[in-house]
Amino acid sequence: MLISFVIPTYNEEQSLEKLYSLIAAHTPAEHTFEIIFVDDGSTDGSLAVMKQLHGQDSRVKVIRFRRNFGKAAALMAGFAHSDGEIIFTMDADLQDDPEEIPSFLAKLDEGYDLVSGWKYPRLDPITKTAPSKLANFTIRAGTGIKLHDFNCGYKAMRREVAKEIKLYGELHRYVPVLAFGRGFSVTEIKVRHHPRQFGHSKYGFKRLARGLYDFITVIFLLQYTRRPMHFFGGLGLASLVAGVLIDLYLLGVWFTGQSIGTRPLLTLGTLLIVVGAQFFSLGLLAEMISYSILSREDEYTIREVLE
Secondary structure, eight states: OEEEEEEEESSOTTTHHHHHHHHHHHSOTTSEEEEEEEEOSOOSSHHHHHHHHHHHOTTEEEEEOSSOOOHHHHHHHHHHTOOOSEEEEOOSSSOBOGGGHHHHHHHHHTTOSEEEEEESSOOSOHHHHHHHHHHHHHHHHHHOOOOSOTTOSOEEEEHHHHHHOOOOTTGGGGHHHHHHHTTOOEEEEEEOBOOOOSSOOOOOHHHHHHHHHHHHHHHHHHHHTTOHHHHHHHHHHHHHHHHHHHHHHHHHHHHTTOOOTTOHHHHHHHHHHHHHHHHHHHHHHHHHHHHHHSOGGGGOOOSOOOO
16 A cells, blocks of 8 residues: 655754654555655755655655745645555654554554644643634534544544545645535544744744634534525525514514604614625625636545446
Protein backbone atom coordinates (compact mmCIF):
# COMPACT_ATOMS: atom_id res chain seq x y z
CA MET A 1 0.00 0.00 0.00
CA LEU A 2 1.33 3.42 -0.98
CA ILE A 3 1.21 6.14 1.67
CA SER A 4 1.35 9.81 0.72
CA PHE A 5 2.63 12.37 3.21
CA VAL A 6 1.34 15.84 2.32
CA ILE A 7 3.35 18.52 4.12
CA PRO A 8 2.54 22.23 3.66
CA THR A 9 5.72 24.22 4.17
CA TYR A 10 6.30 27.88 4.87
CA ASN A 11 9.78 28.97 6.02
CA GLU A 12 10.83 25.70 7.69
CA GLU A 13 14.31 25.42 6.19
CA GLN A 14 15.95 23.90 9.28
CA SER A 15 13.30 21.24 9.88
CA LEU A 16 12.79 19.61 6.49
CA GLU A 17 15.78 17.28 6.22
CA LYS A 18 15.23 15.87 9.71
CA LEU A 19 11.51 15.47 9.05
CA TYR A 20 12.24 13.55 5.85
CA SER A 21 14.62 11.22 7.70
CA LEU A 22 12.13 10.56 10.49
CA ILE A 23 9.32 9.75 8.07
CA ALA A 24 11.55 7.35 6.16
CA ALA A 25 12.64 5.69 9.39
CA HIS A 26 9.19 5.20 10.92
CA THR A 27 7.03 4.27 7.94
CA PRO A 28 6.40 0.50 8.29
CA ALA A 29 8.51 -1.55 5.90
CA GLU A 30 5.46 -3.24 4.35
CA HIS A 31 4.33 0.11 2.93
CA THR A 32 5.85 2.21 0.17
CA PHE A 33 5.58 5.95 0.55
CA GLU A 34 5.94 9.32 -1.10
CA ILE A 35 6.50 12.70 0.52
CA ILE A 36 4.88 15.74 -1.07
CA PHE A 37 6.27 19.04 0.15
CA VAL A 38 4.11 22.03 -0.82
CA ASP A 39 6.15 25.22 -0.67
CA ASP A 40 3.60 27.86 0.26
CA GLY A 41 5.63 30.88 -0.81
CA SER A 42 8.63 30.40 1.51
CA THR A 43 11.12 33.26 1.63
CA ASP A 44 13.98 31.39 3.33
CA GLY A 45 15.99 28.43 2.00
CA SER A 46 13.16 25.88 2.31
CA LEU A 47 12.80 25.41 -1.43
CA ALA A 48 16.50 24.65 -1.85
CA VAL A 49 16.31 21.95 0.82
CA MET A 50 13.23 20.43 -0.81
CA LYS A 51 14.93 20.36 -4.19
CA GLN A 52 17.97 18.72 -2.62
CA LEU A 53 15.80 16.01 -1.03
CA HIS A 54 13.99 15.51 -4.35
CA GLY A 55 17.33 15.03 -6.09
CA GLN A 56 18.40 12.44 -3.52
CA ASP A 57 15.15 10.49 -3.38
CA SER A 58 12.60 10.11 -6.17
CA ARG A 59 9.90 9.49 -3.54
CA VAL A 60 10.07 13.18 -2.64
CA LYS A 61 7.84 15.49 -4.68
CA VAL A 62 7.88 19.28 -4.50
CA ILE A 63 5.04 21.64 -5.37
CA ARG A 64 5.97 25.32 -5.41
CA PHE A 65 3.32 28.02 -5.17
CA ARG A 66 3.90 31.39 -6.81
CA ARG A 67 3.08 33.08 -3.50
CA ASN A 68 1.65 32.29 -0.07
CA PHE A 69 -1.87 30.92 -0.60
CA GLY A 70 -2.41 29.37 2.82
CA LYS A 71 -2.55 25.92 4.35
CA ALA A 72 -5.89 24.89 2.90
CA ALA A 73 -4.69 25.57 -0.64
CA ALA A 74 -1.43 23.71 0.07
CA LEU A 75 -3.34 20.66 1.28
CA MET A 76 -5.62 20.66 -1.76
CA ALA A 77 -2.60 20.85 -4.09
CA GLY A 78 -0.92 18.03 -2.21
CA PHE A 79 -4.04 15.86 -2.38
CA ALA A 80 -4.33 16.47 -6.12
CA HIS A 81 -0.73 15.36 -6.73
CA SER A 82 -0.76 12.38 -4.37
CA ASP A 83 -1.08 8.75 -5.42
CA GLY A 84 -1.37 7.01 -2.06
CA GLU A 85 -4.29 4.92 -0.84
CA ILE A 86 -3.63 6.45 2.59
CA ILE A 87 -2.83 10.15 2.94
CA PHE A 88 -1.14 11.69 5.96
CA THR A 89 -1.04 15.41 6.61
CA MET A 90 1.69 16.77 8.85
CA ASP A 91 3.13 20.12 9.81
CA ALA A 92 6.70 20.76 8.74
CA ASP A 93 7.93 22.17 12.07
CA LEU A 94 8.82 18.80 13.72
CA GLN A 95 6.15 19.23 16.39
CA ASP A 96 4.33 16.21 14.91
CA ASP A 97 6.20 12.97 15.70
CA PRO A 98 6.58 10.49 12.79
CA GLU A 99 6.94 7.72 15.37
CA GLU A 100 3.14 7.88 15.59
CA ILE A 101 2.66 6.73 11.98
CA PRO A 102 2.05 3.04 12.90
CA SER A 103 -0.56 4.11 15.48
CA PHE A 104 -2.52 6.03 12.84
CA LEU A 105 -2.36 3.07 10.45
CA ALA A 106 -3.55 0.69 13.17
CA LYS A 107 -6.55 2.92 13.84
CA LEU A 108 -7.39 3.05 10.15
CA ASP A 109 -7.23 -0.75 10.10
CA GLU A 110 -10.08 -0.75 12.63
CA GLY A 111 -12.30 0.59 9.86
CA TYR A 112 -12.19 4.36 10.37
CA ASP A 113 -11.92 6.66 7.36
CA LEU A 114 -10.11 9.54 9.05
CA VAL A 115 -7.94 9.58 12.16
CA SER A 116 -7.13 12.97 13.66
CA GLY A 117 -4.31 13.62 16.09
CA TRP A 118 -4.91 14.99 19.57
CA LYS A 119 -1.81 16.82 20.82
CA TYR A 120 -1.60 15.60 24.41
CA PRO A 121 -0.08 17.19 26.32
CA ARG A 122 0.25 20.22 24.09
CA LEU A 123 3.57 22.00 24.48
CA ASP A 124 2.68 25.46 23.23
CA PRO A 125 2.43 28.83 25.00
CA ILE A 126 -0.89 29.83 26.51
CA THR A 127 -1.37 32.38 23.73
CA LYS A 128 -1.98 29.39 21.46
CA THR A 129 -3.53 26.85 23.83
CA ALA A 130 -6.20 29.11 25.37
CA PRO A 131 -7.76 30.23 22.05
CA SER A 132 -7.47 26.66 20.78
CA LYS A 133 -9.41 25.24 23.74
CA LEU A 134 -12.15 27.82 23.21
CA ALA A 135 -12.30 27.05 19.50
CA ASN A 136 -12.43 23.29 20.05
CA PHE A 137 -15.20 23.65 22.63
CA THR A 138 -17.21 25.80 20.21
CA ILE A 139 -16.77 23.35 17.33
CA ARG A 140 -17.78 20.39 19.49
CA ALA A 141 -20.89 22.21 20.66
CA GLY A 142 -21.79 23.39 17.17
CA THR A 143 -21.22 20.13 15.30
CA GLY A 144 -21.72 17.36 17.87
CA ILE A 145 -18.43 15.73 16.86
CA LYS A 146 -16.59 14.62 19.99
CA LEU A 147 -12.98 15.42 19.13
CA HIS A 148 -10.58 17.28 21.39
CA ASP A 149 -8.27 18.86 18.80
CA PHE A 150 -9.89 19.69 15.47
CA ASN A 151 -7.01 21.82 14.23
CA CYS A 152 -4.20 19.32 14.77
CA GLY A 153 -2.37 19.14 11.45
CA TYR A 154 -1.42 15.51 12.02
CA LYS A 155 -4.05 13.34 10.34
CA ALA A 156 -4.39 10.14 8.34
CA MET A 157 -7.24 9.49 5.95
CA ARG A 158 -8.29 7.17 3.19
CA ARG A 159 -7.92 8.52 -0.31
CA GLU A 160 -11.66 8.85 -0.87
CA VAL A 161 -11.86 11.32 2.03
CA ALA A 162 -9.25 13.60 0.46
CA LYS A 163 -11.04 13.37 -2.88
CA GLU A 164 -14.42 14.43 -1.51
CA ILE A 165 -13.65 17.28 0.89
CA LYS A 166 -13.15 20.76 -0.52
CA LEU A 167 -10.85 23.16 1.28
CA TYR A 168 -10.34 26.91 0.94
CA GLY A 169 -9.71 29.85 3.25
CA GLU A 170 -9.11 28.44 6.74
CA LEU A 171 -11.23 25.32 6.26
CA HIS A 172 -8.22 23.05 6.88
CA ARG A 173 -9.14 23.50 10.55
CA TYR A 174 -12.39 21.65 9.89
CA VAL A 175 -11.25 18.61 7.90
CA PRO A 176 -12.82 16.17 10.44
CA VAL A 177 -16.07 18.17 10.37
CA LEU A 178 -16.23 18.22 6.57
CA ALA A 179 -15.42 14.50 6.39
CA PHE A 180 -18.06 13.68 8.99
CA GLY A 181 -20.58 15.74 7.06
CA ARG A 182 -19.94 13.58 3.98
CA GLY A 183 -20.64 10.43 5.98
CA PHE A 184 -17.11 9.27 6.72
CA SER A 185 -16.24 7.75 10.09
CA VAL A 186 -13.94 9.96 12.16
CA THR A 187 -11.93 9.31 15.31
CA GLU A 188 -8.82 10.58 17.08
CA ILE A 189 -5.73 9.29 18.85
CA LYS A 190 -3.42 10.99 21.31
CA VAL A 191 -0.11 11.98 19.76
CA ARG A 192 3.09 13.23 21.30
CA HIS A 193 3.67 16.90 20.77
CA HIS A 194 7.12 18.42 20.68
CA PRO A 195 8.04 22.06 21.26
CA ARG A 196 9.10 23.94 18.18
CA GLN A 197 12.84 23.54 17.55
CA PHE A 198 13.39 26.04 14.76
CA GLY A 199 11.77 29.14 13.36
CA HIS A 200 8.66 30.73 14.82
CA SER A 201 4.95 30.04 14.90
CA LYS A 202 2.74 31.44 12.15
CA TYR A 203 -0.24 31.47 14.50
CA GLY A 204 -1.83 34.79 15.40
CA PHE A 205 -5.07 36.33 16.52
CA LYS A 206 -5.90 37.23 12.92
CA ARG A 207 -6.02 33.51 12.19
CA LEU A 208 -8.29 33.01 15.20
CA ALA A 209 -10.75 35.57 13.83
CA ARG A 210 -10.64 34.02 10.35
CA GLY A 211 -11.20 30.63 11.93
CA LEU A 212 -14.36 31.92 13.61
CA TYR A 213 -15.73 33.20 10.31
CA ASP A 214 -14.96 29.89 8.65
CA PHE A 215 -16.64 27.99 11.50
CA ILE A 216 -19.87 29.83 10.67
CA THR A 217 -19.29 28.94 7.01
CA VAL A 218 -18.79 25.26 7.84
CA ILE A 219 -21.98 25.09 9.89
CA PHE A 220 -23.91 26.63 7.01
CA LEU A 221 -22.24 24.31 4.44
CA LEU A 222 -23.07 21.21 6.45
CA GLN A 223 -26.68 22.07 7.20
CA TYR A 224 -27.97 24.41 4.50
CA THR A 225 -25.95 24.04 1.28
CA ARG A 226 -28.67 21.92 -0.29
CA ARG A 227 -31.60 23.65 1.41
CA PRO A 228 -30.73 27.34 1.87
CA MET A 229 -34.41 28.27 1.89
CA HIS A 230 -34.73 26.46 5.23
CA PHE A 231 -32.30 28.98 6.73
CA PHE A 232 -33.32 32.19 4.99
CA GLY A 233 -36.98 31.19 4.93
CA GLY A 234 -36.97 30.62 8.68
CA LEU A 235 -35.51 34.06 9.31
CA GLY A 236 -37.88 35.61 6.81
CA LEU A 237 -40.94 33.92 8.29
CA ALA A 238 -40.03 35.02 11.83
CA SER A 239 -39.50 38.60 10.66
CA LEU A 240 -42.72 38.65 8.63
CA VAL A 241 -44.84 37.23 11.46
CA ALA A 242 -43.41 39.72 13.94
CA GLY A 243 -44.00 42.62 11.54
CA VAL A 244 -47.56 41.58 10.71
CA LEU A 245 -48.46 41.11 14.40
CA ILE A 246 -47.10 44.56 15.24
CA ASP A 247 -49.00 46.20 12.38
CA LEU A 248 -52.22 44.34 13.27
CA TYR A 249 -51.90 45.61 16.82
CA LEU A 250 -51.43 49.17 15.53
CA LEU A 251 -54.41 48.73 13.20
CA GLY A 252 -56.54 47.90 16.22
CA VAL A 253 -55.20 50.96 18.00
CA TRP A 254 -56.06 53.09 14.95
CA PHE A 255 -59.65 51.81 14.97
CA THR A 256 -59.99 53.12 18.52
CA GLY A 257 -59.31 56.59 17.17
CA GLN A 258 -55.71 56.96 18.28
CA SER A 259 -53.06 58.31 15.93
CA ILE A 260 -50.34 55.81 14.93
CA GLY A 261 -48.58 57.73 12.15
CA THR A 262 -45.77 58.99 14.38
CA ARG A 263 -45.30 55.87 16.49
CA PRO A 264 -41.87 54.16 16.18
CA LEU A 265 -43.64 50.82 16.46
CA LEU A 266 -45.20 51.38 13.03
CA THR A 267 -41.76 51.90 11.51
CA LEU A 268 -40.49 48.73 13.22
CA GLY A 269 -43.42 46.63 12.00
CA THR A 270 -43.04 47.84 8.42
CA LEU A 271 -39.28 47.29 8.53
CA LEU A 272 -39.71 43.71 9.77
CA ILE A 273 -42.10 42.94 6.93
CA VAL A 274 -39.67 44.34 4.35
CA VAL A 275 -36.72 42.47 5.87
CA GLY A 276 -38.75 39.24 5.95
CA ALA A 277 -39.57 39.59 2.25
CA GLN A 278 -35.88 40.17 1.52
CA PHE A 279 -34.88 37.02 3.42
CA PHE A 280 -37.40 35.02 1.40
CA SER A 281 -35.96 36.47 -1.80
CA LEU A 282 -32.43 35.54 -0.71
CA GLY A 283 -33.59 32.02 0.06
CA LEU A 284 -35.19 31.58 -3.35
CA LEU A 285 -32.08 32.92 -5.12
CA ALA A 286 -29.84 30.63 -3.07
CA GLU A 287 -32.06 27.65 -3.90
CA MET A 288 -31.81 28.40 -7.63
CA ILE A 289 -28.03 28.83 -7.45
CA SER A 290 -27.67 25.62 -5.45
CA TYR A 291 -29.83 23.72 -7.94
CA SER A 292 -27.87 24.98 -10.95
CA ILE A 293 -24.34 24.56 -9.53
CA LEU A 294 -24.37 21.42 -7.40
CA SER A 295 -23.80 18.23 -9.35
CA ARG A 296 -25.73 15.06 -8.64
CA GLU A 297 -22.60 13.53 -7.11
CA ASP A 298 -22.54 16.30 -4.51
CA GLU A 299 -25.83 15.01 -3.13
CA TYR A 300 -24.43 11.73 -1.82
CA THR A 301 -21.29 9.74 -1.14
CA ILE A 302 -20.97 6.01 -1.94
CA ARG A 303 -19.16 3.57 0.33
CA GLU A 304 -19.43 0.45 -1.84
CA VAL A 305 -21.07 -0.88 -5.00
CA LEU A 306 -21.76 -4.55 -5.59
CA GLU A 307 -22.66 -5.42 -9.19
